[in-house]
Amino acid sequence: MDGFGRRLxxxxxxxxxxxxxxxxxxxxxxSYLSQIERGVRAxxxxxxxxxxxxxxxxxxxxxAYHQHGPSxxxxxxxxxxxxxxxxxxxxxxxxxxxxxxxxxxxxxxxADEDEWLAIIADYGYAYYTRSPSQLLADLTADLAVLQTxxxxxxxxxxxxxxxxxxxxxxxxxxxxxxGQTDTHAARRWWRTAHRAAERSGDVDxxxxxxxxxxxxxxxxxxxxxxxxxxxxxAVNLTGNRATAAIAGLWAGRAQMFALTGRHAEAxxxxxxxxRITERLPDVxxxxxxxxxxxxxxxxxxxxxxxxxxxxxxxxxxxxxxxxLALYPPSQARLRAQVELHRAAGMIYAGHIPDxxxxxxxxxxxxxxxxxxxxxxxxxxxxxxxxPTSQRSLPAVDDLAARLAEPSAP
Numbered sequence: 141m142d143g144f145g146r147r148l149x150x151x152x153x154x155x156x157x158x159x160x161x162x163x164x165x166x167x168x169x170x171s172y173l174s175q176i177e178r179g180v181r182a183x184x185x186x187x188x189x190x191x192x193x194x195x196x197x198x199x200x201x202x203x204a205y206h207q208h209g210p211s212x213x214x215x216x217x218x219x220x221x222x223x224x225x226x227x228x229x230x231x232x233x234x235x236x237x238x239x240x241x242x243x244x245x246x247x248x249x250x251a252d253e254d255e256w257l258a259i260i261a262d263y264g265y266a267y268y269t270r271s272p273s274q275l276l277a278d279l280t281a282d283l284a285v286l287q288t289x290x291x292x293x294x295x296x297x298x299x300x301x302x303x304x305x306x307x308x309x310x311x312x313x314x315x316x317x318x319g320q321t322d323t324h325a326a327r328r329w330w331r332t333a334h335r336a337a338e339r340s341g342d343v344d345x346x347x348x349x350x351x352x353x354x355x356x357x358x359x360x361x362x363x364x365x366x367x368x369x370x371x372x373x374a375v376n377l378t379g380n381r382a383t384a385a386i387a388g389l390w391a392g393r394a395q396m397f398a399l400t401g402r403h404a405e406a407x408x409x410x411x412x413x414x415r416i417t418e419r420l421p422d423v424x425x426x427x428x429x430x431x432x433x434x435x436x437x438x439x440x441x442x443x444x445x446x447x448x449x450x451x452x453x454x455x456x457x458x459x460x461x462x463x464l465a466l467y468p469p470s471q472a473r474l475r476a477q478v479e480l481h482r483a484a485g486m487i488y489a490g491h492i493p494d495x496x497x498x499x500x501x502x503x504x505x506x507x508x509x510x511x512x513x514x515x516x517x518x519x520x521x522x523x524x525x526x527p528t529s530q531r532s533l534p535a536v537d538d539l540a541a542r543l544a545e546p547s548a549p
Contacts, residue, residue: 144188145177147204151195152177164429166194167269169261181258256286256305263312264430268470271509272316279313303340307333311352312431318360319512326360343377348385350374354392358445359517364400368393382419384427384434390416391442398449410446413439428468437466441478448481448488449521456485473515476506480518487525495522496535503542516543 152162159177163170168187175181183191188205195201259282266275286306310333318326330353337345350371357367371393378386394409417425417439427433440463447456460482467475479502486495499522503511519539526536 144204149177167265172258264432267431307336351388358395359514387416398446403450444481484522484525
């Protein structure tokens with residue numbers, strides 16, 4: 141596929157784009173695209189189609205792809221996807237199919253496919269841009285392929301990579317299920333993510349799963365003590381390193397401490413997050429569109445959450461201003477959460493009608509299809525900020541009524 145890579149580079153350079161420019165627009169990891177251009181890795185049909193459309197190539201990239209033919213891996217994946225289609229027609233509903241896949245991933249331990257590292261990167265971007273229903277449909281397909289590949293290989297040296305992939309994808313399923321208020325499925329997938337991470341033997345993957353689990357625990361009403369205890373185990377694995385997952389782990393702990401009234405511990409953890417962020421390489425902090433990066437707006441979001449609940453109005457406002465200035469358009473849901481933090485702070489400061497109005501406006505600006513469990517959890521925090529003596533205000537009922545609207549499909 142060297143011819144495809146050369147043609148891709150030529151068309152990209154003709155537009156005056158860097159690899160990062162193309163990666164941002166096409167929603168692929170820039171290092172993956174670099175490998176494609178250099179002929180280190182073979183493209184997939186989906187990548188060829190996306191890049192052809194993104195670069196306005198008029199079919200030139202698709203022609204280059206088909207001239208050389210799909211890679212063996214790509215043909216295998218297509219075959220497996222056709223098998224998945226047959227499975228989908230026999231399963232009574234998607235949930236049964238997804239549960240069968242989850243069980244398969246639980247027992248998976250023997251495979252490795254380099255392509256899956258790029259798939260992980262893809263989902264880091266897709267989490268913010270695709271609808272939950274589309275995301276789950278895509279994950280169902282990829283997890284089915286993953287479980288089949290895992291079952292087909294017998295080389296124990298290659299188990300780590302594929303189990304790492306299983307852990308990453310299971311995290312996204314768990315978070316998406318939780319966002320759709322499917323608590324039962326979310327908890328199962330968190331267990332699967334934890335099991336895959338443990339069996340992979342990869343410390344960073346174990347930390348990543350713990351990080352996202354503690355963050356999710358701030359929104360899905362899991363027992364705080366259980367969530368913090370699990371995060372404590374992960375903290376003991378971090379050493380003196382600085383990674384996006386470690387920053388996320390401490391951010392989740394800071395938020396959970398604040399949520400449970402442990403304000404001094406929350407403030408200390410928030411300071412730890414900032415120190416870790418300062419040590420991260422640019423490639424991590426500049427990855428603003430991906431779930432797996434740690435850009436500044438994620439730091440400020442965590443600070444906004446923590447300082448709002450600990451009633452540090454000055455610090456909360458500063459964090460909110462910075463986060464709102466930094467958020468990319470693709471992350472409107474998280475921007476809305478920060479606006480809700482601001483609304484809660486206004487109420488704590490005594491500006492109750494203004495705070496309630498600000499919260500209602502934040503929800504109304506976001507399409508109902510993007511309303512998630514996390515967003516509604518933060519809205520309930522706004523409502524809890526209202527003093528008991530003021531809860532008869534019509535604006536309180538008006539805001540509460542928005543929580544009865546359907547979450548994202």
